[in-house]
Amino acid sequence: MKSIKLVEGWEHYKGSLGGAWEVWREEKLPNSFYHLPWETVTLPHCYNSADTVDPDVKYYQGPGWYRHKLELRNPYPGGRTRLRFEGVGQKAAIYVFDELIHRHVGGYDEFCVDITEASERVKGNPLYHACTPLAVEADNSRDLQTIPSDISDFNLYGGLYRNVHLMYVPQISLDRVHVKVSEVSEQQARIQVNARLYNPMNSAEKLKITTLLRNPQGQEIARVEEICEPWQGMRETALKVIQTPALWGPDHPALYTCTVLLESVHGATELTERFGVRYFEFMKKGPFTLNGKRLLLNGTQRHEDHAGVGGAMTDEMIRTELLLIKEMGANFVRLGHYQQSALALDLCDELGLLVWEEIPWCRGGLGNQDYQKQSKDMLEAMIDQHYNHPSIILWGLGNENDWEGDFTYFDKDAIRSFMKELHDYAHEHDPQRVTAIRRCEFCKDIVDVYSPSIWAGWYRGIYTQYETYSRNEFENTDRFFHMEWGADNMAGRHVEKPYTGFRDITEGSTAEERDGDFLMSGGEPRVSVLGDWSETYFCDLVDWHLKSQETMEWLTGTAQWVFKDFSTPVRPDNPVPYVNQKGVVERDFTKKDAFYVFQSYWSKEPMVRIYGHSWNVRWGQPGEKKRVRVYSNCPEAELFVDGVSQGIKLRDSQNFPCAGLRWDIELSEGVNRLKVVARKDDVVVMDEVSWEYQVEKWLSPNNLQLTATRLSENKVFLEAKAYDVNQVYCPDASNFVRFSVSGEGRLLDNLGTALGSRYVQLANGRAGIYVECREDAEGSAAVTSDGLKTAMVMLPKYGQLI
Known part of the structure; x- marks a missing residue:
């Protein structure tokens, strides 16, 4: 088999066409x-x-077209030419010239298209005797009878946002290899290799099948050869019992390799799959065990979404994100709310990240037979395509299926029946894994593992009651796993006193999010509406959750929502509009302070971090004590302010906040330089930060001031600050501001980040954005805000570089 990734040579048109001929x-x-x-x-x-x-x-939700002129050179006589699409959002139609070859519904599962005959037929067209004209229509138009629902809290992207591969294979070839690992213990494991053929011409010639198994060191441990007739469906090609297997886990993600080689008169192909040997259990009314030992699942969650590219994350972006998740110390990740790229799963295998992967049956209700067929098809594809990944332990069958809205009816019995159908299918086709859903109480008895909704301290309740809420839900669920907790937080927003207005919040016995709680007004009092959306509050909430989880011996684990901020159509009023800001990193991987809170509990590498690197100005009275928060996994840390030691603190994870690593000190008016030194065994780690301390009082914001700093030959940074009528800086201002540029500059906006939106809330009285412009560009910039005086500035030339 020969495979070519089709990266270059594409053209795109966004809009509808009368038909493929118009391409x-x-x-x-x-x-x-x-x-x-x-x-x-x-x-x-x-x-x-x-x-x-x-x-x-x-x-935009609608069609978009892509075209490519393929130069086909199939090396196999009588061979087949196929295209493998890793994901097209959300529906796809594939044409060779104007001939429709294939339609696919579903934006996240892979599919293959055979263009062998069509590419021969088009050679009769004199314009295309030397190439094959390929056209692809992607379409993310709204459609109630497809999943995911358009009322989901994420965008349904359009485009060829995952890789496309051109594949040449012989007339008969391997299509899929599954490695079934069962009867696993520390002493042995049973390995069964099954393969499926691609044989559209029904070739009947005999085949030679060779199956090789290699251990994690690359040494061959088994070889099976046979001569056989072609077959239909999955068929066993090898069976091997491994003695004393290397067990896969977060600390030692050992990966075996299986290679199946098919040889025939038409040519040879081979497929190589990695697999792992591990066994696990979600104990009834108990914790989670991996390879016979309790493992607290410390997790987060991800969308395939990124600043500047939307759903079209490159391989390098995906790799960076998974490495960051591992660096944070996580051992688990939920891939929400759809099948994600094969590379993401490969990386989870390599890094030792356990996975919950799910189909996008998310909100809305249950549609017609086409809707249900798509859901089943996507479950079948997800299991078939990701079967061999040892990282996957849970197949997610749905999310928030108690959230109606897409249809005039809402039939709980029908939803239950269909959920049972999905559950049974998953167990029939993959009995080695378990099923799960999140937030659908009337279906929780159907699946193996259930996650109720617990948003303590954000959408409902208060975070200091987190353990009580969790225990209550645990008692009402056979196998409990807590997916989704956290809070929105605006990058760069810090407060001297984080929100503690819990007296306004109804504690109750649960902290279940309800439909509409995500809105910025209405409903019952909740922190998401009354709170400050600061990183400070978010860090305290995370800190409390993590210190509590350490002592909950019955807990299987949790996954914080979400690792990275992502775009969503249902949150236009957020500080960064249309962005769900619950991430511990921004949409461009910029780390927020909470990243280091997680590291202080989960990471094994020594680390220390002073909270508030983006907190440029702190404020208060002269002589007033201000809290310095430090997050570290080291047993002790020492703080210095302007070179003077403030004493050594010992870490105690149950001493909230900051595990006892907090100092209440006096800051001097003006600039204060802080350094912390922490020690773990023989390793010393340090961190430094500088803060300006403002004691001058301010009134309500009255005007904006704008500065423009030339950073390079083609980039300028704009920064807006809010001041009162006396020109005193307002370090807690949170007004929305709007940036604009006239002349020869272009705002680097629509990134969905704090420094990448032209319309954004101030964070601690300031906001910024970058401008792309030539070194000699003539232009100006302005910043406006309702009720505040506008500020303008000329864009500096390169000679004014600072």
Whole structure:
């Protein structure tokens, strides 16, 4: 088999066409008015890369077309030419010239298309005797009878946002290899290899099948050869019992390799799959065990979404994100709310991250037979395509299926029946894993593992009652796993006294999020509406959850929502509009302070971090004691302010906040330089930060001041600050501001980050954005805000570089 990743050579047109002929019509009639504005693009590509976080428009949902002229050179006589699409959002139609070859519904599962005969037929067209014209229509139009629902809390991206591969295979080839690992213990494991053929011409010639197994060191441990007839479906090719296997786990993610080689008169192909040997159990009314030992699942969750590219994350972006999750110390990740790229699963295997992967049956209710068929097809594809990943322990069957809204009816019995159908299918096709859902109480008895909704301290209740809420839910669930907890937090926003207005919040016995709680007004009092959306509050909430989880011996584990901020159509009023800001990193991987809170509990590598690196100005009275928070996994730390020791503190994870690593000190007016030194065994780690301390009081914001700093030949940084009528800086101002540029500059906006939105809330009285402009550009910038005086500034030339 020969596979080529099709990255270059693509053109894109966003909009609808009358049919596939319009993709190519201008080539036959080049001087007519039929010309369309095709754009040269590379894959992966998402045509919603910017508009989902544009504060002034509704994101585009509709068709988008791609075209490519393939130069086919199949090396196999009588071979097959196939295209493998890793994901097309959300529906796809594949054409060779104007001939429809295949339709696919579902934006997240892979599918293959055979273009062998069609590529031969198109050679009769004189325009394409030397190439094969390929057209792909991607379409993310709204459709109630598809999943995921458009009322989901994430965007349904459009485009070829995952890789496309051109594959040449012989007339008969391998299509899929499954490695079934069962009867696992520390003493042995049973390995069964099953394979499926791709044989569209029903070739009957005999085959030679060779199956090789290699251990994690690359040494061959088994080889099975046989001569056989072609077969249909999955068939066993090898069976091996491994003695004293290397067990896969978070600390030692040992990976075996299975290679199946098919040889015939038509040519040879081989598929190589990695697999792991491990066994696990979600104990009834108890914790989780991996390889016979209790493991507290410390997790987070991710969307495939990134600043500037939308759903079209590159391989390098995906790799960076999974490495960051591992660096944070997590051993588990939920892939919400859809099948994610194969590379993400490969990395989870390599890094030792256990996985919950799910289909996008998310909110809305239950649709017609087409809706249900799509759901089942996507479950079948997810299990088939990701079967061999040892990282996956749970197949997610749904999310928030108690949330109605897509249909005039809401039939709980029908939802239960369909959930049972999915559950049974998953167990029939993969009995080695378990099923799960999150937040659908009337279906919790159907699946193996259930996650109720517990948002202590954000949508409901208070975080100091987190353990009580969790225990109550644990008692009402056979196998409890807590998915989704956390809080929105605006990057760069810090407060001297985080929100503690818990007297206004009803504690209750549960902290279940209810429909509409995500809105910024209405409903019962909740921190998400009354709170400050600061990193300070978020860190305290995370800190409390993590210190509590350490002592909950019955707990299987939890996963914080979510690792990285992501775009969503249902949150236009957020400080960064259209962004769910619950991440511990921003949408461009910029770390927030909570990243280090997690590290202080989960990471094994010595670390220390002073809270508030982006907290430029602190404020208070002269002589007033101010809290310095330090997060570390070292047993002790010493704080210095302007070179003077403030004493050594010992770490105690149950001493909230900061595990006892907190100092209440006096800051001097002006600049204060802080350093912390922490020790773990023979390793010393340090961190430093500088804060300005403001004692001058301020009134309500009255005006904005804007500065422009030339950073390089083609980039300028704009920073806006709020001041009162006496020109005193307002370090707690949170007004919305809008940046604009005139002349020869371009705002680097629509990124969905604190420094990448032209319309954004101030964080501690300031906001910033970058401008792309030539070194000699003539232009100006302005910042406006309702009720405040506008500020303007000229863009500096390169000679004014600071």
